[in-house]
Amino acid sequence: MAYLIQPDYVQYFCTCGQIKPITNLYFCRHCLKVRCGFCICHEVDSHYCANCLENMPSSEARLKKNRCSSCFDCPSCFHTLSTRATYAPARQDPAAGDAKVENKQPKKMYYLSCFNCRWTSRDVGIPDQPVASGGWPERTNPFANRFGQLLEYFKAIAQQEKQDKLDKERKKYAIRGKYITLTDKTGLTGAMARTTAGLPSSESSSSAIANFVPSQAKEEVEELPEDYHTKEVNLKLITTMPQRLASPEWQAQLVSRLQPIARPLSVKRSQRCRRCDHNLTKPEYNPGSIKFKIELLAYYHVPEVKIISFETIKPGCTTELLLKLTNPTAHEMQISIIQPDEVPEVEEKEEPKSIEKSLEKSLNLEKDTSWRQVIERKPLLPTTIKLHKPELSFTLAQRDDAAEYDDDSHHETNDIILWRKSNKLALRLKVTTDEEAKVGSPAVAILALQYSYRNTVPPTANSPQTRDHVLYTTVAIHLGTVTQ
Template sequence: MSYITGPEVVKYACTCGLLKPISHLYFCRYCSQLRCSFCVCHEVDSNFCGKCSENIPSSEARVKKNRCGNCYICPSCQQELSTRIASKGPVNPEDTKSTPKKMYYLSCQFCRWSSRDVGIPDQTTVTGGWPERENVHVNRLQELLDMYKAIVLAQKQQKDKDKKKQRGKFLSYTDRTGVTAAALRKRIGLPADLTHSMLKNKPKEPEPATAKSEVEELPEELFTEPINLMEVTTIQQRLLQPEAQPTTVDKLFPVHKQLSIKRSLRCRACEHNVSKPEYNPSSVKFKIQLFAYYHIPEIRIVTVEPLRAGRQCELIVKFTNPTQHQTSITFLKLDMQEEEASLDSDVAEVIQNLDHTLSLQERQPMSLTSLPLSTSQPSSLLSVSSRQPSLTIKSRMIDQEVNCDVEIPTSSFILPPRDDAAEYDDSGDTHNIQDDPKLVKWRKSNKAFVKLNVTPISDLSLNSEVVCGFIMQHIYTNTIASKVENKEPQKYDHKVKVFLHLGQLVGSE
């Protein structure tokens, strides 16, 4: 039996309102909500090279412009270059005592490009020491970098100075009277302050770039000889080397391989990690992997009858329980108007919370750092002032039009826990579950085939996409609190909005 699968067939509604397949969603066990890549904070854990698997610190990666110093990619097809061995004979062919010398060069096994094609000499060591192409604009770029670094440093010092001068508060007598520190230091015979000395010694601004009135003429060969496209570089090949932008393939040089990153994902609401990989670059395991695929029942479309406008069709859907706990699934009706009303109430609640936070800040304008240590403060005030508020995720309307009605079953069904050994058991154990024969057509282990009746609306045009939706309510067992407090796992009903793309309309009633 073949399933109708794909990233655009079955979609789940995230908490923020975006529709994603279950393989692209995360499930935060602390706030019990679905999270997509928009609802999580992306943090870079480590930088590494995907070829040599070398971990590189972030400071070193910044200096190397996020590229590996030992590995190269092909400038023609952007595939990884490999080091090849070639033997170099003696200078005098009649000298039989001298042995051939090993030489190394770079070669691409995909497009057969090699470093010999552009005249790069072979090296005597495997690690290389391959010559780098010099940038003719390096002096100009360095002058610009020095100037902007000085500007950033001056802005940072001014910002720090403005922070110290708070309204109604003066850290020293000179801030209150307006007498500058530089004047006092000069009066008592001390050197000027650091800011003044840096302003004196800042690098001068480079000369502004001027446009040339006369440009070089095009070569005559461009008009007289036919163009060989195999010798002209593409836009992608030129942008791969922006400092040179070669126009012909004989000027392509090997490019350092770009570094890869391992990132951890953190929930924006509760600030807990939902995904954290291992530090070792050669490992594909995760320390934390709260993917929705391991916590939310998976839905797949098995079969669907030909869709006709205004006519009831039979839909067979497969449900799979990925957890180690038994769950019960109930169908609820999806109402987009109620969804819009709930969104408006959520926005009003967010605005109310922001107003409450601003009122608290107005009542307590003094920061904790300016208070003496002996001052006693309530614990609630300390928690509000010292803790940084989490980012609020603004929900949005679900951008999906539903043009097919689903007959919601009145009964629910049970999915047993996942058992890996049951995949190899052909006995077809049903766990003695009494199912509604009109709803559950077949089950095995933690899977169940469910029958749903769908009816496309009558005013649909031919070959239009048919989409139906419903709310899946399942019992989720949270084991976090039981591990910390040694209590029984908590169970509650979790609701997920599901949208199914059934295919195109083939006719009418």
């Protein structure tokens, strides 16, 4: 838990160059590379309501505008609303007399109430409902029609642009004489391919563009009411900006116009390595479960580095740095501490394109690869602190949960390895700060680990994997600021 509240003093370099704490990183067992949120694909697995835990397929979620139909949030404080029951006062029938009224069962009626701010659906005149779940009056967006038109129009434009691009590509290949049409390869016609991809046909899209009426800017606008600047404002009656923006369709200005907000759905995501398309995480489908079917977190595969203590960093001084290393894997690890510039640069190979990929490409559905140019640059960190004695190799035992109960931790120790216990050990390293290091600048020591890794993925025909690998990871250790 400490990870959630502590600043990240130890950060790892992702393969893409970002630096992140180990808890934010993934490890692809197929590429044998560390991946971060930027260099993986995020996919929506399922939609569910975090309040009632109902899950639904994405088509239904889209239909419901990604909102739960039975849960509501308070429009005033955004806390979840609760359904409260009350007995409706029995209506007195003057002709029937008093005796008859007593025999009647009082009818249960329901309203919504916020336990946090005491807002209720009665405050704004929403009538109580006879059933506890759902059935709350739905308000239609006053601009629903216009939104529908705009949506159609932009869909049609996107479709047309795709078609143009496809035509252009087809021409380009036809000129080269190497063109094999998609239809020849897959037995799909263009129209079929479009239906498969969920795109409208080209005829309907051109008519949608032709029939569209663009919005017109008006020269004259309605004048403000005369007392606009003089009328006294009662802030209790006026909604705040967050309250207004919570329901963008209506943007109620008065508190009396607030309506319960249908609760937005949450999603379960699975994450995929962008290079090899293998899953890095995959949650269990059941929304009540917090477990994962696949969970390739760096925390389980990369040796963990923690700071035990360090001395004040001063320019031109050599200081001691105590670190704790942990081997999280089920196999013994051979670790060497090396200088960051000794890590060999490995170019990542592109995966060969398969037929599905070419289909994706023809339909223009291929993955966006522009992220590479944006993030593939190494962040500049001041390297004023140098490791003193980096030629250091040792083995670290595998993780053994039962070893937690062992009392004795008598292992061979020396000047550098202070103690060992099961899969952990403490290291005493010497770091030298540059003479020119500026006082007040952040003190960051960068070191690299070379470690042995045993891959447990069973080898397949496409990816013959050897079991044992030598991997590298670079770590930035934040040691406060340089002081005089």
